[in-house]
Amino acid sequence: MTSSYNVQHAPVGAFASFTLGSFNRRGGFASQVGRPGESNLYIGYREGDGDFFCLPYFEGHSGPDVPFGVTLTHDTRMRRVFGEQDIRRELGWASDTIRAGRLTLALYSPFGPIPDPRTAAPSEVAERSCPALIARLELDNTGSDKPMTGVFSLDASSLRDLESTSDGRLVGVAHGRRWGLAVRPEPGVRAFQAFAPENALDGSADRLFRLGKTGGLLIDVPPGEKREVWIALGFHDAGTITTGIEARYAYTRYFRRLEDVLSFALDRREALVKEAVQRDEELAQSALSPSQKWLLAQATHGYFGSTEWLDTALDDASPPAPLWVVNEGEYEMMNTFDLTIDHLFFELRYASWAVRDVLDLFVDRYSYRDKVKRPGANGELLPGGVSFTHDMGVGNHFSPAGDSSYERPNLDAACFSYMTHEQLTNWICCAGVYVARTGDKGFLERHRGLFAELLASLLHRDAPEPGARTGVMALDSSRCGTGAEITTYDSLDHSLGRARGNLYLAGKTWASYLVLADLLRRCGDAPLAAESRAASQKTARAIVSAFHEPSGYIPALLDGSSTSAIIPAIEGLLYPHAMGLLDGNAAEGEHGELVRVLRRHFQAIVKPGVCLFPEGGWKLSSSSDNSWASKIALCQHIARVILKADLPDAERHEQAHVRWQIEGSGYWAYSDQMQRGVPVGSRYYPRGVTAILWLDEAPAGAKSPSR
Incomplete structure (x- = not known):
């Protein structure tokens, strides 16, 4: 090499x-x-x-x-x-x-x-x-x-x-x-x-x-x-x-x-x-393989290169007023929420106060209230709720309150459309993991009124009538105008790009209901906690019932309009797991049916010709050659720790991912969005520190799994 x-x-x-x-x-x-x-x-x-x-x-x-x-x-x-x-x-x-x-x-x-x-x-x-x-x-x-x-x-x-x-x-x-x-x-x-x-x-x-x-x-x-x-x-x-x-x-x-x-x-x-x-x-004494160690090291160098530790107190006589920003690599967008949630576990290890401050800033300046609309409806607006912007600005310019630098209306599930539902789930999952890891009672008290709003917002994006709800997002934000919402996989095809009815986003919706139930329980609101928990069960049933036996996996869009196979179907499992809300053997616990179905889904698609490239690199969607290296690292952790999946060629996969960064990226240091191992965007990027999760898989000196 x-x-x-x-x-x-x-x-x-x-x-x-x-x-x-x-x-x-x-x-x-x-x-x-x-x-x-x-x-x-x-x-x-x-x-x-x-x-x-x-x-x-x-x-x-x-x-x-x-x-x-x-x-x-x-x-x-x-x-x-x-x-x-x-x-x-x-x-x-x-x-x-x-x-x-x-x-x-x-x-x-x-x-x-x-x-x-x-x-x-x-x-x-x-x-x-x-x-x-x-x-x-x-x-x-x-x-x-x-x-x-x-x-x-x-x-x-x-x-x-x-x-x-x-x-x-x-x-x-x-x-x-x-x-x-x-x-x-x-x-x-x-x-x-x-x-x-x-x-x-x-x-x-x-x-x-x-x-x-x-x-x-x-x-x-x-x-x-x-x-x-x-x-x-x-x-x-x-x-x-x-x-x-x-x-x-x-x-x-x-x-x-x-x-x-x-x-x-x-x-x-x-x-x-x-x-x-x-x-x-x-790192050297960890149980990671040589390829994993290299990937985490390269990603960590890239993360710190995008960080800004700021102070809004402009004179030394005033006490420090810190403001933490992570720029989005070559794009220079500030605190892009899709990255914030993926930096979460690294930042909780080294700067939990920064996680809290960023979440607070999203609430105080970068939240908004919207309405929702049915697909194809002519001007009919229904109750929506609170959500958050895609980012906080770009190039050291903070956007006006309630606006991002990225999102634009009237785009039909294409790049630069709104990510309203995605960012709603991101705030909920980040907040839940933050509270579970830090026990910050001040944060809970400060946002206890918001948690009820978040639950209502999730429910409204499913259907306005309780009896019509399936547990899955079906309505787009009014901010989209004539367009439709997208997910963080914005430059991918229909399999991961469209938000409405998306399997990946359904998994994060399930997680958000479960996380919100725990936050509401901590705040002493048992009735709303029960409602949120019931909603999570409805989402789980929707995912499980969409399993397609002939193909052996769940289609990317739950309505069957896309039959692509996607690895990020499993991503939502991470946040309840990180909060201790899944049993040690999750497949046999309260949420066991969902975990078992997702394991079947995963094992069926991580194979050559479906969600593996010929050289062994992971392919997040069977119908797209775009893959995000950071998301691969995150899903690998979920597959090993929660799904207990069999990954016999793990080191071969990682060696392919190292080649992506060295032979593919090279000049751009760590790159995230790779097309057949060559960066096509997201270069000079911080997001790869999702790989910090690997350090939680085994104690130092233990034998790495599947090595």
Whole structure:
């Protein structure tokens, strides 16, 4: 397997990444954008006055180098680029180590519990929110009698040196005030700016030619010695950075400028590396297969690259007012609810306060009340209820209250239509799991009146008359105009795209009724809890009764208008299970009939020619070549833990999914929407952290199932 693939090395909550790893492509620093950086990276070394050996993380020159119309005298020594056969790479949960020739480059992206700024000590918040990474560059010159010069550099506009703005406490370069790289002063390490890295190796005393657009570090290594240098890679975006809701980055309360970020990271280097190593060891000691470990590691790097830890208190005299945002990768939509529910289990592990705050914001600003309509009805509007928007905005602009950036009317179950029913189930399921995992009584009390509204809204989207209800969504939101609702699988075909009568959404509706029953019970409302529980049973009967014996599975649309086979039929099982509402052996418990039928459904379709690609990758719908990698990870967990399904070729499947990310995605780091293993959207994406669920399947040291 090639080692040519990008990884987002990202601090927590800065919407920034230092991306590298894809051969012959640009990368480096990128801030406030959903794509890799655009710098050529020149990382390597020269032995004596010989050739310059470097890693292949840059694009070749497209023409002659004639800055200012002046032809420069070029160094006659060659730039030698390490090839595939020369590079060894190991991706950890919080690190990335690359070895080639006499060079080792390790990048550390530490993460752990994220403190709530309202209750945590300022020093703890400062440490966790510092927008910086640590890199270790090791140069081994023990086998040579010649001096070695190491290079860690890149090209970019507006480069400046850091020595003159840090009173000599930092050695390095920066791009304006937004990002930079630095070390502490030490003999034999110096910063440079030049037109090209070779110009910095020509022995000139003028090492800071400030017109140069290539800059970085030069490291001297005497003959027979080995040297390591620790480099801070930092970001800083000051001031108010959002509109609609005005907010700044939380870290700006503690770090006034880029130099402060870099200094803090270098001073805390040992602690940062220690935490990264702890995360790496935690994953390494888990029972996951090598492919699963790689997928979770790559997904986690991508998740943090899309996070924004904001503060709506714009002056330091006011107490922190945190606002958590996860951008939707390349699309840059903010807190897309379809992703929020899939990030849920990762965020409950590391930042449960962020889950609470996002759910509260959906209620306070991004909820709405609508009517519903029958398919084909002319203007007849029926009682609807409360639901939530698809997202909170895009590109650091928060949408007006009650609106998303995505949803549009008059679209007949096509991309960009409304997802009213889907988002209703998402809020309910997120809230239920949050309460079950945290026991947050304040959250329950704050929203106890809303729970009754949510139940009424679910029921109204089935039918206005209680006697006509089947337990399945049958009515579209009035917000759709002449159109119809869709699901999160918006770019798929009829099998998963249309919301009305959809098997996948029926499963989440069943889960929502069951979850709401528990929330209402916790609030002491026994009659409504019983009504919600009865509704869940009606939904379960609708799903079970739709099982088609001749084909051996349930059709994607319960009215039979689509006979496609879909894996996400099982997705709704996750949320009651996570709340402890399913028995340990779910197939024999209260909801056993539904679980047994879904297991039959699943076992019948996860086979070649139906819901498996020829190379072993999972195909979410038998009638579409689009698959979402994050949803595959989620459904795998459900299949193993709840359905107790037999997956004899599990590692072969995972190896195919790794190839999707490395050979298919490559430049775009973690990608989610894959068409036959090639990303067609949802690139540079955070959603893959659904794979965190795999860590709940077996204790460390236990044998992985089906390995």
